[in-house]
Amino acid sequence: MNTTNLxxxxxxxINDKKRKIKEFTSHIxxxxxxxMDLLDKLRADYNEFVRIDFNEINSLLNLFNxxxxxxxxxxxxxxxxxxxxxxxxxxxxxYELSEEEKRTINLFLDNFEEYIEEQNKIKKVIDxxxxxxxxxxxxxxxxxxxxxxxxxxxxxxDTRTIKSLLEENNLSEEEKQDIILALxxxxxxxxxxKEKENNVDKRKMTEKEIVSVLERFGYNFYLLDxxxxxxxxxxxxxxxxxxxxxxxxxxDFPKLDEGKEGLLLIAYLIATTKEILEEVTEMARxxxxxxxxxxxxxxxxxxxxxxxxNKYKIGRKEDFKENLTTLSEHGISIPLVAKKEKExxxxxxxxxxxxxxxxxxxxxxxxxxxxxxxxxFLSALKAKNIPEIIDLWIENHxxxxxxxxxxxSALAMNLNKRSLLFYKLYISDKENRNxxxxxxxxxxxxxxxxxxxxxxxxxxxxxAKNMVxxxxxxxxREFSKNGNIFNxxxxxxxxxxxxxxxxIEYPEIRAxxxxxxxxxxxxxDFDGIKISKLKVIRIYHSLCKEKRGHKLxxxxxxxxxxxxxxxxEREKIEQAVSLAIKWEEV
Amino acid sequence: xxxxLEYGIKKETIEKIKEIKDDxxxxxxxxxxxxxxxxxxxLQSINVKNxxxxxxxxLELFYVPVNKIKESFEKYNINVLVQLLNEDINILxxx
Numbered sequence: 001m002n003t004t005n006l007x008x009x010x011x012x013x014i015n016d017k018k019r020k021i022k023e024f025t026s027h028i029x030x031x032x033x034x035x036m037d038l039l040d041k042l043r044a045d046y047n048e049f050v051r052i053d054f055n056e057i058n059s060l061l062n063l064f065n066x067x068x069x070x071x072x073x074x075x076x077x078x079x080x081x082x083x084x085x086x087x088x089x090x091x092x093x094x095y096e097l098s099e100e101e102k103r104t105i106n107l108f109l110d111n112f113e114e115y116i117e118e119q120n121k122i123k124k125v126i127d128x129x130x131x132x133x134x135x136x137x138x139x140x141x142x143x144x145x146x147x148x149x150x151x152x153x154x155x156x157x158d159t160r161t162i163k164s165l166l167e168e169n170n171l172s173e174e175e176k177q178d179i180i181l182a183l184x185x186x187x188x189x190x191x192x193x194k195e196k197e198n199n200v201d202k203r204k205m206t207e208k209e210i211v212s213v214l215e216r217f218g219y220n221f222y223l224l225d226x227x228x229x230x231x232x233x234x235x236x237x238x239x240x241x242x243x244x245x246x247x248x249x250x251x252d253f254p255k256l257d258e259g260k261e262g263l264l265l266i267a268y269l270i271a272t273t274k275e276i277l278e279e280v281t282e283m284a285r286x287x288x289x290x291x292x293x294x295x296x297x298x299x300x301x302x303x304x305x306x307x308x309x310n311k312y313k314i315g316r317k318e319d320f321k322e323n324l325t326t327l328s329e330h331g332i333s334i335p336l337v338a339k340k341e342k343e344x345x346x347x348x349x350x351x352x353x354x355x356x357x358x359x360x361x362x363x364x365x366x367x368x369x370x371x372x373x374x375x376x377f378l379s380a381l382k383a384k385n386i387p388e389i390i391d392l393w394i395e396n397h398x399x400x401x402x403x404x405x406x407x408x409s410a411l412a413m414n415l416n417k418r419s420l421l422f423y424k425l426y427i428s429d430k431e432n433r434n435x436x437x438x439x440x441x442x443x444x445x446x447x448x449x450x451x452x453x454x455x456x457x458x459x460x461x462x463x464a465k466n467m468v469x470x471x472x473x474x475x476x477r478e479f480s481k482n483g484n485i486f487n488x489x490x491x492x493x494x495x496x497x498x499x500x501x502x503x504i505e506y507p508e509i510r511a512x513x514x515x516x517x518x519x520x521x522x523x524x525d526f527d528g529i530k531i532s533k534l535k536v537i538r539i540y541h542s543l544c545k546e547k548r549g550h551k552l553x554x555x556x557x558x559x560x561x562x563x564x565x566x567x568x569e570r571e572k573i574e575q576a577v578s579l580a581i582k583w584e585e586v
Numbered sequence: 587x588x589x590x591l592e593y594g595i596k597k598e599t600i601e602k603i604k605e606i607k608d609d610x611x612x613x614x615x616x617x618x619x620x621x622x623x624x625x626x627x628x629l630q631s632i633n634v635k636n637x638x639x640x641x642x643x644x645l646e647l648f649y650v651p652v653n654k655i656k657e658s659f660e661k662y663n664i665n666v667l668v669q670l671l672n673e674d675i676n677i678l679x680x681x
Contacts, residue, residue, distance in 0.1 A: 260620040267617070298617065299610045314613040341646050343614050373658040374646060376679045382646075384606070407676040413643040414606055440670065442680035449674040455639075 003147050003182045005175070010144040013169055017137040024130040029119050035060075039112050046097075046105050049078065050085050064111040077104040136164055147186070153194070155187045205236050213238070217245040219265070223258035228266045235270040243274040251281050253295050264298055271308065271315070272301040280317065287324050288335040289345075299346045322349035330356050336368050341378040351384070358386045359408075361534060362522060366408060379409035386411055388562065391532040394522055395563055397425040398530075399437055401520065403448045417562045420457045421450075423464040426564045428454075431462075467564075485548060486557045493542035503541035508555055511581045512536070524559075526573045531559050552578065587612060589619060590641070593626045599638040607645070615645065624652040632664055635672045644675055 029035070041048045049057075057078055061071045081104065084095045097105070139161040146152045156162075162183065166176045205213075210232055211221040221229060248268065256265045280301050284294045294300070302315035323345050327334055337344055344352070359365050359380065366377040383389065389411050393400035404410050415421060428436040437448045453461045503509055517523035517530065524531045540558035543549040556574055565573075587600045604612060615622060625648045629637050640647055647655070658681050659667060670677045 261617070263613075263619075264617045267613075296617065297614075299614065308609075308613070312609040312613065314610050316610050341649075343611070343646065343649065346610060346614070348608065372679070373650060373655065373681045374644070374678055376676075379644065379646060407679050409644065409679060410676055414602070438673075440677070440680065447680060449670065449677055452673045455674050456636075 003186055006179050006182050007144065007147060009165070009169065009171075009175075009179065010140055010147070013165065014137060014140050014144065017133050017140065020133050021130065021137065024126050024133070028123050028126060028130075029063075032116065032119050032123065035112070036116055039109065039116060042109055042112075047085050047089065049082050049105070050089055052082075054079070054082075060112065060115075061108075063115050065114070066111060074104055074108055077101065078108060081105065136161075136168075140165065153190060155190050156183055157187075203238070205233070205238050205241075207233055209238065210236055210241075213242055213245070217249060218255060219245075220258055224262045224266070225259075228262045231266055232269065237270075240273060241269045244269055244272060244277065247274040247277045251277060252291055254292055256295070264296070267298045267308070267314070268301065271306055272298070276301050276303070276317065280320065283321060283324065287328070289338045290335075293338045293342055297342060297346050316346040319349040320346050323347065323352055326353050326356065332368065336370065337378060340368065340372075340375045344378055344381055347382055352381055355381045355383055355386050358390070362387075362390050364390070364405060364408060374409070376407055376409035380411040383412040385416070387534065387538060388417070389413075389415055391535040391562065392417060392419075392422050394520075395530050395532055395535075396422045397429040397436060399448060400425065401522065403437065403450070406447050418468065420464055420468060421454055423467050423564055424454050424461045427462045427464055427467070433462075482548065482553060482557070486543060486554065489542050489546050489548065490539050490557075490561060493539065503537045503544065506540075506544070506550075508550070508581050509537060509540065512577070514580060515576070526559075526576050529563075529565060529569050529573060531563060531573075535561060552581070555581070587615065589623070590626075593623060594630070594637075595626070595641065596638055599641060602642060603645070606642075611645075615648075618649050621650075621652060622648040625650070625655060628652050628656060632659070633668050636675065640675050640678075644678060647678060 038048075038052075058075060061075060064071070066074070077100075081097065081101050084097065084101075087093045088095055139158065143156070143158060143161050143165075146154070146156055162179075166179065171179075207221070207229075214221045221232070224232070256268075258265060281291070281294065284300070285291075297320070299314055299316040300320035302317055304313070304315045304318045306313070306315040308314045324334060326349065327337060327345075334345075356365075364380075368375050368377055380386070390404065392415070393404045393410070397403075425436055428434075436451060436454055438451055439446050440449050441447070453459045512524060512533075515524040515526055516533075517525040520530075522533055524533055524536070536555075536558045538558075539561045540549060540555060543554045543558065548554055556577060559573060559577065560570060587604060590600055591597065603615075607615075626637060629640070634640070662681070667677070667681075
């Protein structure tokens with residue numbers, strides 16, 4: 001809502017008025033009425049001069065339109081007159097003032113009168129303006145306060161202030177219209193808010209009331225788990241639960257089982273609204289999602305910013321909407337996803353998007369299997385760190401890539417660079433033991449499966465556990481100078497951002513092409529040591545973006561990133577790369 | 587997720603699930619509690635040993651209606667299937 005311009009204008013005019021008022025007060029004598037009294041007294045009896053002290057006479061004289069010479073003359077003479085009059089009063093002498101002296105007094109008083117008249121004239125001119133500006137300043141300040149105060153919830157209706165504001169300030173027609181529009185919008189929003197507040201009955205419902213509402217829609221409150229009964233009593237809003245139940249009925253939602261689906265039911269009742277139910281159901285229907293499937297995805301009906309029990313972010317409405325678009329764009333059948341792994345529809349939309357992109361980049365994109373119990377491609381899309389995991393699989397065993405191609409779901413497993421599995425695979429491959437995988441035949445197709453020693457951490461394999469410990473010490477030593485910064489950048493980087501192709505053009509990256517693996521386009525081969533190309537590009541590019549790239553050190557970091565290897569292997573890589581790229585360490 | 591404890595699932599597994607899954611994923615699991623527990627019971631009845639692993643790594647299995655799982659599993663020699671499953675849970679991709 002654009003009241004920004006209005007706020008700026010108000011602040012400007014307020015400052016302007018303040019300035020003018022200050023100026024007025026500098027022109028007007030604040031003690032004018034006291035002076036008028038004084039003049040009256042002196043005119044009535046010039047003996048009053050006795051009671052005016054010397055400084056006051058001087059300051060009065062300074063106000064008069066007299067030359068300095070005259071002012072000096074009058075000062076001296078008045079001084080003498082005062083002394084005489086004082087003596088008369090105090091010592092009861094009877095000095096008479098000379099004509100000359102009387103003339104001086106009259107001159108003083110005439111000038112005094114002239115001064116007062118002048119001031120009154122000025123005041124007469126300034127006062128209405130002064131008063132008017134004072135009044136406007138007050139009104140503008142009040143208006144500004146209303147607009148900027150978020151707690152102020154009433155309509156803005158001071159038309160006079162607005163009229164003055166628009167008329168007084170040399171605004172163009174367009175600017176005036178903008179301000180009026182902004183005010184209209186502001187008021188419309190206030191009305192809207194008030195209507196919503198009036199519509200939400202914030203009174204807590206009694207148990208009896210809740211029971212009765214649920215009964216009307218065929219639900220038995222007492223079949224709910226006691227905990228959910230309490231939640232309803234705590235959070236149910238009359239108008240909302242009635243509307244939600246009614247809307248669910250209208251939209252042919254299947255009836256939920258209070259006992260088995262209690263949590264689902266109360267989530268609908270307390271976390272969603274009629275409008276959202278209608279909106280999301282319509283969206284889902286357009287994409288071919290059956291209502292009997294949709295009903296289980298209550299998060300699709302809850303806004304992302306909703307906090308269940310003030311703590312848990314269970315809402316995925318915005319993600320659901322986004323995911324429908326993403327899946328369609330990738331040609332993935334939404335009804336099939338809804339049938340096979342519906343919860344994918346309410347996964348984090350950014351993750352889903354980037355997972356799809358990474359799978360494409362690595363050439364691991366696959367079709368969904370209609371007949372399978374579970375679909376491994378859809379499972380893979382739930383992964384939290386796809387590029388890192390793919391790299392770990394393809395770098396540490398020559399059959400790693402085959403295994404994940406056949407078991408994409410492995411990418412969503414709870415694995416990371418510290419997982420014992422990868423150390424076991426590394427050792428098995430390096431020592432050519434050929435003992436990591438067994439082949440099973442399924443529907444006539446040969447498939448790889450991992451052996452027990454590899455999938456069970458409690459089973460040691462060739463000292464892999466020890467290697468994990470020594471590896472972590474080694475990697476701490478490396479890149480000690482820049483290690484921390486590099487680690488931070490790499491960690492912050494790109495898992496959930498699509499790959500940036502720019503780095504491919506760097507000469508140092510192109511120079512690495514001589515190490516391309518002959519059998520696998522995803523890998524470099526440094527004298528038998530396999531490194532993921534996409535990993536190097538991804539990590540190196542993020543270092544370059546943070547101005548830490550274009551050095552041998554950073555390139556080596558990207559190559560060696562999370563690679564399990566011995567010290568010898570590390571040296572081999574570093575030597576090979578240094579020779580290939582004739583760089584000088586800066 | 588503590589309802590899993592009474593089905594013999596380890597506390598560390600439950601903690602890990604809460605750590606790696608986001609709130610909405612955990613919430614979904616809770617709303618599907620009924621089927622989840624039925625699947626656990628079924629897997630235990632056929633001697634699957636690494637249920638904790640499957641919960642951690644292939645939670646979606648527990649959302650498949652238990653009858654459908656039974657139907658698919660019974661196409662195979664259950665003993666062999668379970669043996670292979672105990673070795674590598676990704677055998678589920680072959681079912």
